[in-house]
Amino acid sequence: MNIPLAERLRPKTLNDYLSQQHLVGKNGMLYNQIKSGVIPSLILWGPPGIGKTTLANIIANESERPFFKLSAINSGVKDIRDVIDRAKKSGGLFTAKNPILFIDEIHRFSKSQQDSLLEAVEKGWVTLIGATTENPSFEVISALLSRCQVYTLNAFSKDDLEALLKRAMSEDDVLSKLNIELKETEALLRFSSGDARKLLNIFELLVTSFEKEPVVITNELVTKQVQSKAARYDKTGEQHYDIISAFIKSIRGSDPNAAVYYLARMIEGGEDVKFIARRLLILASEDIGNANPTALVIANNTFQAVSVIGNPESRIILSQCATYLASSPKSNAAYDAINKALHLVKETGDLSVPLSIRNAPTKLMKELGYGDEYKYAHNYENNFAEHEFLPDEIKNTQLYNPGNNTRENAQRQFLKARWKEKYGY
DSSP, X not given: OXXXXXXXXXXXXXXXXXXXXXXXXXXOHHHHHHHHTOOOOEEEEOXXXXXXXXXXXXXXXXXXXXXXXXXXXXXXXHHHHHHHHHHHHHHOXXXXXXXXXXXXXXXXXXXXXXXXXXXXXXXXXXXXXXXESSOHHHXXXXXXXXXXXXXXXXXXXXXXXXXXXXXXXXXXXXXXXXXXXXXXXXXXXXXXXXXXXXXXXXXXXXXTTOSSSOEEXXXXXXXXXXXXXXXXXXTTSHHHHHHHHHHHHHHHTTOHHHHHHHHHHHHHTTOOHHXXXXXXHXXXXXXXXXXXXXXXXXXXXXXXXXXXXXXXXXXXXXXXXXXXXXXXXXXXXXXXXXXXXXXXXXXXXXOOOOGGGSOOOSHHHXXXXXXXXXXXXXXXXXXXXXXXXXXXGGTTOOOOOOOSSHHHHHHHHHHHHHHTTSXXX
């Protein structure tokens, strides 16, 4: 049976578990919970290949609980209810050790799918362990999130990953029989991007492709071999980033045909619809902005809609949004403005806010001149009174420069009529 190296080397106990000492070390919160047998429902949040699934298995093994697993990629509400029913029966009536229900990539569940977990978690029929690479605050509904502890898993360090490679060479039944010299590791670590599963799969691919020993692993060898062979192990790697890049650039370039083509490529490849919608939301502000403010509204509604609906219907909503954004006028003026402002803040530090626009909630502050000479705009013609709002050191600095399109040209005229030559509009 051809079991991948990453699976053969998967730790079975906490003692063998690599890294995450803030959670599973002797003083770690999760370590104490496992040893006490009191394990709450929890969300494990961290990058791919960091050991979330492994940790869930270890928790189940060390606490001697029944273990049920679902993948959010191919499970629906019916699957959730079926496994909850089986978990309830396996727990029995006279045991305090309720079963563990592990859900991989829980961020891919729609709102209705997550809702179907609430009763089981609330009544303690199961202890839920969810794994996610996405921020749970955005991807897990608040009702479910409030019933779970969130634990963050840190990316592996270079030392962690090198230790993993050495463990593979010394402990794996297959690799330990080979004469392997690990001369350089930089390229291996670079191509794996901190993903332990990917690292081990690439390593196995390399060492088992040699016909003669010793197998000498160098950066040059890894670079030459991996670029042509490792794609099969990397469904979320380079091609993933290439296609989302092409998708965004097609919309930015006002080509709805290319945009919907790359959208189809992502949908067909099983990409998370919420990931696509989130990128559209960013693009609507970064690349369209005030040239068409409705773009942000539509993108936000798209994100909300696909979060509730899920596949396969989300493809229609994403297509509508992508083609709308591609067909909109473009401007990155708002994006440029905040970048310039952040750069200015880093250069100039904490400049004093002018006294005239400071808040004056106390008598002492009023006596010190806070709020003096402030002109309340609504008391003046056209709801405008020229005033200095920036600190003296950077006054007259233009950060926002409207783009050259119908809406922002109107903005430019509005600002020029009020500020005259002050900001160069």
